[in-house]
Structure formats: structure tokens, C-alpha cells
Amino acid sequence: MLSFWEKNSFLNYDVIIVGGGINGLSAACAIKERHPNKSVLIIERGSWPLGASTRNAGFACFGSFSEIRDDIAQNGLDKALQLIEWRVKGLEINKKRLGVSKMGYKASGGGEIIFDDELFDIGELSEMNKNLYPILKNDVFKTDISKVSEYGFNPKNIRQFITNSCEGKLDSGLLMYNLWQYTASLGIIIMNGMEVQDFNDTGKKCEVIAKHNLIKEQPTFTCQTLIFSTNAFSQRFFQNMDVVPGRGQILATKPIEGLKFDGIFHFREGYYYFRNYGNRIIFGGGRNENKEGETTTEIALNDSIQNSLELYLKTLIIPDTEYEVDCRWAGIMAFGQDKLPIIERVSENVIAGVRMGGMGLALSGVTSERIAEMV
């Protein structure tokens, strides 16, 4: 049961946000920065966010050459450019909000490995640079095959290496920890350990029914505006929304002596991505090897994908080098037909800001601003 005091003081807010990942926290901050007097509550089912925001690779990125080329082929040039612009702008908003040191941001640059079996035309590279120039003010992609030996990659089957000077690295744990603290400093309440079960928009206000981990009675909250930042877990509330979960696998090695690269790297249209963290390697991806199996919200490891990551590690990234895997994890992303996020009013008082794809750390800056404008 709920006490009189709990009912009297804990249940009514101007704004309630469901989901305490980077998107939910950023949206709450953007609202509170604009409207300091509005009361804002975030309801998060986990003790800390339990989806993607603390389970990613920490790339401050907007897309590799081959991934952008694929996006243009799938969704057209205009949409692909809009997405890149939002990612670039979003990163700037996040940097401004928290400050680069609190995000562990480093403008390391990086690059992409292109294999012998991948179509690659040097003319496309300059065309892509021309298209991206208005956003990045830089000829971002350059070829430099010498990096393959400089970084210690196995040159076998590598046709080209494309450098990218505009991407960087983040420390996702530090970022989320500091964003959490900033959120609290603005007077936003975060309630953890409660899963939202259902909601009802009466037209005048919204009711939000949650399940508390420890008490039987389901608390019913009320608010003027209800925002869903539930990303891959949104189908439960919006059955017809084009949001499909996609699990991502990652491993991190123990420190490796003499590691030769510093930056963020991609291959195979962004399906594989690796970086250093000090002397460790953080390496993820492989969802393309079993797309159907990885279309799940279950936070669990897939042995065959983890083995495949290790094979790439041994044969491509650090050939002939001793290493030990320190930890492995999985997180859940959200995808759809379109790569742009869904930011829409689903009923009079309910807004959804979901489907953040594989580069949501960057996108969350813009998504949060747009949600705040809608409140």
C-alpha cells in the first residue's frame, strides 16, 4: 500500500519521462533548462539505465564512409545528410551541456578498414566529402593505406584505409554518471526500480501506472505531459510504431602492452567497431551475422558472435599478439525502416522520442532539444 505522504507528495508532476537512458536524462535537462519551475520526474525500471546508454562502445561518431554510402543508397541523400547533421549537432549540444571532460571526450579521430571484396571508387570519396563539407567544414575522408602497418593491423585482404579526423572517443560510464548528477542538480527527480506498465491520456492530463519492485499496490502518477524515452522497449506501448530492437555484443580486453593505435575504427558498413581505452581494446558488433537472432530485447550474450569478434581480434586487429578478454556484455539498440529517430506527439499530452539507432549518444542532443520545444 502507499502512505498518505507518498500519495500527497510523490505522484503528481508537470512532466514525466519514462526511461532514464541518455535520451530521457537529456530530455529532462533540456526541459528544465527552459522551464526551471516545471516539476519533472524520470521513471527508470533499472537501478541504473538498462538498455543501451551504459552498454555501448563510446564512439563520438556520425558514420563511416561505407555506412553513409549505404544510408544514401537505402534512404536517399537528403535523409542521410540530415541524420549526419543531427549527430554532429547533437554531440555539440551534449558537449555544451556537460563539458568535454565530464564526458571523457577526446578528439582522437579514427578510420575505416576497407577489404578487397568491398566495392570502392576513389571518386565516391571526394563526392562524399563535398556533400559533407557544409556540415563538417572539413574534407573528412582521406585514404592512407600506410596506417594499416602503423596501427599494426594485418594487411592481408585489406584494400584501403580511410581516415576520419572529425570523430572522437567518449567514456560512456563517466558521461552517464555525470549526466545523472547534472540531472539531479537541476532538481529533476529520478525514481529507479519502477517499471511503467501502462498509461492513459485523458486529454486533460496523463495517468501513468507503474509497478514498484517492493510494494504490491501499483502507484498511479499523473502529469501534464508524458514523454517516452524507452527506445528499443517502446513496442510494448506503441504496437504500430516502427521500432525494432537490435542487440549489440561487445568485449573489452585487459591492457595490451605496446598497442599501436589510438582512436575509433569501423569496418563492414559500421557493423564492426573497435577503439582503444588506454591500452585496452573495446570491440563490438557482428549483429549482421545473425540479424534475426539479435532482434531481441533480451540482454544476453551470443557465443557465436562473441567468438567471431575474437577471431577478428586475433587475425585482423592485433595479429600475433597475446591478449586476454576482461569482460563481455550486450546492450539493446532500436532500429526501423528509417534511420532518423521518431520524435512525435502520439496523443494530445504524450510525446515519443525513440529509435536512436547505433549512434544515439550523438543524436540525443538534438532529440532532447526537439522534445523540449514540444513541451
Ligand SMILES: Cc1cc2nc3c(=O)[nH]c(=O)nc-3n(C[C@H](O)[C@H](O)[C@H](O)COP(=O)(O)OP(=O)(O)OC[C@H]3O[C@@H](n4cnc5c(N)ncnc54)[C@H](O)[C@@H]3O)c2cc1C
Ligand atoms: C552494443 C552497443 C554499442 C553502441 N555504440 C554506440 C556508440 O559507440 N556511439 C553511439 O553514439 N551510440 C552507440 N550505441 C547506441 C546508443 O547507446 C543508443 O542509441 C542510446 O544509448 C539510446 O539511448 P536511449 O536513452 O534512447 O535508450 P536506452 O539507453 O536504452 O534507455 C531506455 C531506458 O528505458 C528504460 N525502460 C524501458 N522500458 C521501461 C519501462 N516500461 N518503465 C521504466 N523504464 C523503462 C530502460 O531500462 C532504459 O534504461 C550503441 C548501442 C549498443 C547497444
